[in-house]
Amino acid sequence: MKRTMLVLSTVIFVLGLNVACSLQKVLEPSTQNTEPFPIIDMHMHTYQWNKYGDPPQPNLITGNVPEARTNTEAIEAYLSEMDRFNIVLAVGSGELEMVAAMKSQAQDRFFGGMEFPRYTTPVNNRLEEWPETDELRQLFESDQLQIMGEVTAQYSGVAPDDPKLEPYYTLAEELDVPFCLHTGFGPPMSPYLGDPDFRMRYGNPLLLEDVLVKHPNLQVYIAHGGYPFIEETIALMLMYQQVYVDISAINWLLNPEEFHGYLQQLMEARLGKRIMFGTDQMIWPEAVAMSIDAIESATFLTEEQKQDIYFNNAADFLRLDKSKYLPGSTEYYDESGAKVIEVVTSEIRMRPAEPGDQETVSVNLQLGGVTSTAIQVTGWDIDDVSETDLLINGRDVPLPAEIVADVAPRTVTIELEDGLLREGENTITFVFAEAFEGTTGFSIVDVRILLRE
Numbered sequence: 001m002k003r004t005m006l007v008l009s010t011v012i013f014v015l016g017l018n019v020a021c022s023l024q025k026v027l028e029p030s031t032q033n034t035e036p037f038p039i040i041d042m043h044m045h046t047y048q049w050n051k052y053g054d055p056p057q058p059n060l061i062t063g064n065v066p067e068a069r070t071n072t073e074a075i076e077a078y079l080s081e082m083d084r085f086n087i088v089l090a091v092g093s094g095e096l097e098m099v100a101a102m103k104s105q106a107q108d109r110f111f112g113g114m115e116f117p118r119y120t121t122p123v124n125n126r127l128e129e130w131p132e133t134d135e136l137r138q139l140f141e142s143d144q145l146q147i148m149g150e151v152t153a154q155y156s157g158v159a160p161d162d163p164k165l166e167p168y169y170t171l172a173e174e175l176d177v178p179f180c181l182h183t184g185f186g187p188p189m190s191p192y193l194g195d196p197d198f199r200m201r202y203g204n205p206l207l208l209e210d211v212l213v214k215h216p217n218l219q220v221y222i223a224h225g226g227y228p229f230i231e232e233t234i235a236l237m238l239m240y241q242q243v244y245v246d247i248s249a250i251n252w253l254l255n256p257e258e259f260h261g262y263l264q265q266l267m268e269a270r271l272g273k274r275i276m277f278g279t280d281q282m283i284w285p286e287a288v289a290m291s292i293d294a295i296e297s298a299t300f301l302t303e304e305q306k307q308d309i310y311f312n313n314a315a316d317f318l319r320l321d322k323s324k325y326l327p328g329s330t331e332y333y334d335e336s337g338a339k340v341i342e343v344v345t346s347e348i349r350m351r352p353a354e355p356g357d358q359e360t361v362s363v364n365l366q367l368g369g370v371t372s373t374a375i376q377v378t379g380w381d382i383d384d385v386s387e388t389d390l391l392i393n394g395r396d397v398p399l400p401a402e403i404v405a406d407v408a409p410r411t412v413t414i415e416l417e418d419g420l421l422r423e424g425e426n427t428i429t430f431v432f433a434e435a436f437e438g439t440t441g442f443s444i445v446d447v448r449i450l451l452r453e
Contacts, residue, residue, distance in 0.1 A: 036086040037307050037332070038325045039292070040314035043150070043180065043223055043248035043278030046094035046102040046112065049074040050122045051283055059284040061252065066283050071098065075105050078281060081288040082109065088311075088325045091278075091318075093150045093180070095121060100144070111318075113147035113180060114139070118155035118195060126194040128156055133167045140175050148172040149180035150223060155190070157197025160207040169211055173218045178318065181208070183233075184224040184250075206232040212240045221276065221317065224249045227262060234269045238408055241380060241443070244317050245271075247309075248278030252290035260298050270408040272305050273378070273445065276314040304334055312342075319346050334450070338374075341365065343428060344447035351381065351441030353432040360429040361447070367423050369453045373416045375428075378446035380409040383439045389431040392420055409445055421449070 049068040050056060056066045068074040082090060091111045092102065099112035114136070117128045139145040148168060158164055160181060172179040183205045190198040205226040212218065221244040226233030237243050245266070250259055266275055279291040295306055315322050322342065326332070334340050343363045350357060367373075375392070382388050382404055390397045397420075403412045430444055 037310055038086050038088040039277060039310045040318075041082075041087050041090045041092075041279050041281070041288070042221065042246045042276040042314050042317075044078070044090050044092040044281040045115070045150075046092050046098040047074070047282050048095075048098060048122045049283060051120055051124075053123050056283050059286060061290065062286060064284070064286060066285070068283070071101060072105075074283065075102055077285040078288070079105060081281075081285050082106075085288060085292055087288070089314075089318075089320075091147060091178075091180075091314075092281075093147070095119065096139075096144075103144075111146035113145055113149050115150050115152060117158075118152045120194075130164075133171050136168075136171060137175070140171075140177055145177075147178045147180055150182055151180065152182045154182055154202045155186065155195045155198050157199055157202065159202040160205075161210050165211075169215050169218055172220075173215045176217075176219060179218060179220040180246075181220060181222055182224070183222045184227040184229065204229050204232050205236050208236060208243070209240075212236075212243070216242075218242070219317070220244075221246055223278070224280070225262060225266070227254075230262060230265050234266065234271065237271050237274060238269065241274075241409075241445075244274045244276055244313065246276045246278035248280035248291070251294040252279070252287050256294060256297060259294055260300070263298060264300055267300070267305070272308060273313055273409060274317075275309050276317065277310050302335060304340075307332065316346055337452070339451040339453075341449040341451065342447075343449060344444060348430060348444040349441075350430065350432050351443060353441035355432055355434050357441075358429050358431040359444075360427050362425055362427050363449065364425050365421055365423065365449065365451070367421065367451070370451045372418075372452045373421050374413050374450040374452075375416060376411060376413050376446070376448040376450065377403065377444065378409050378411040379403050379442060379444045380405055381439075382406075382410075382442045384436040387432060387434055387436040387439055388442055389429075389433045391427075391429040391431065392416070393422065393426055394429075395420060411446070413450070 048071050049066070058065045068077050081087070089109055089111065090106065093099070093113035093115040096114055099114065103110050103112055114131060117130045118126070120126050151168065153160065153162065153165055169179065184203045185200065186198055205222045222233070223246055225245055225247045227250045233245065237245065247263065250262065277295065279288050281287045295301065295309060315325070332340050341363060343361055348359050350359060377390065377399065379388070383406060384404060385399045385401055388399055390399055397414060400412050400414065403410050428447060432441055
């Protein structure tokens with residue numbers, strides 16, 4: 001009876017979703033392209049096929065029962081969706097045995113983590129385990145795990161700033177391991193249905209603030225968009241630029257209007273460079289298509305913004321070599337038809353810095369047929385253009401005043417003189433020229449070259 005109540009209460013989790021509309025979108029996804037842009041799924045799970053019972057629970061939205069009846073079949077079902085939608089990397093968590101099984105099947109297409117402390121093991125058996133940090137260290141150093149989490153402390157009644165989590169934050173920062181923290185909500189009635197210590201207030205992302213102050217180099221992303229704590233999520237991300245967010249689960253469990261409204265608020269807060277795609281795929285592989293369709297149907301997103309959410313932001317967060325996933329180069333075309341070549345794929349942090357400090361990056365260009373060029377620069381904590389010099393091939397290129405921003409990143413597009421860029425290797429240098437009213441540096445988070453034919 002309790003299990004039946006769990007299933008029924010979880011269905012309520014969709015908060016008024018239009019089932020028929022979602023089902024139609026799954027059956028006829030609008031995302032299939034002949035050359036689809038690569039996708040990174042930053043939040044999925046390596047769950048056993050019978051995690052929620054035998055037979056498995058139906059999909060919470062469509063009512064479809066998963067076909068898999070072995071763990072191998074469950075893994076293969078998700079891998080099929082990876083191939084279908086060009087998901088080049090999946091970042092997922094579960095029990096160690098299943099993480100290893102997924103790793104053996106997906107090889108270099110999977111980053112794994114151990115889900116803890118609360119997790120469900122077949123069949124509907126709710127457990128809690130806090131792993132020893134020495135054990136985790138060994139698993140990371142032997143490359144058996146690549147991420148910390150998903151850490152589901154909220155289900156154990158543990159807030160993000162609870163001292164119980166401190167050893168895990170410390171280890172993740174020391175080893176430079178991405179830390180995935182469950183935030184936001186859970187299935188309705190959770191305290192009565194297996195998680196007696198679950199509290200909604202512990203899902204507030206703003207409770208991470210003291211942790212971030214203590215661990216400034218912690219590579220953390222908050223799961224499920226921090227939903228429904230939109231104001232707190234925006235406040236945290238505006239103040240702490242190292243924090244990223246994934247939009248898993250809410251992109252297919254919420255109705256489209258609710259999800260799009262939430263996502264649009266994040267975009268309007270100029271956080272579009274730190275929003276990452278995820279599915280929270282558990283035992284329902286069709287959730288992949290549903291999650292993708294939620295992005296494709298967001299009419300307020302440009303194609304470039306979709307590509308950032310699908311791939312670029314996660315690749316930057318994970319510090320990946322994008323050329324591995326974008327064969328040939330890190331180039332694509334924007335909506336105007338200009339070829340876009342990404343030069344900076346991870347933050348250039350010149351903070352703290354002394355006047356005269358500089359960082360240089362290089363890029364190889366093929367300029368045949370190019371009629372005009374421009375450079376797009378995204379920077380933040382730039383207090384005045386006098387503190388930041390941009391040099392291209394040794395020549396000064398003035399930054400416009402529009403790049404001055406102390407709270408959120410600003411992007412400017414600068415048209416370049418003919419002949420400034422050259423065939424072959426080019427250098428781009430950023431210099432901390434002078435301290436402006438006591439400033440100590442700045443960051444450049446994105447640089448792109450536009451080539452127009």
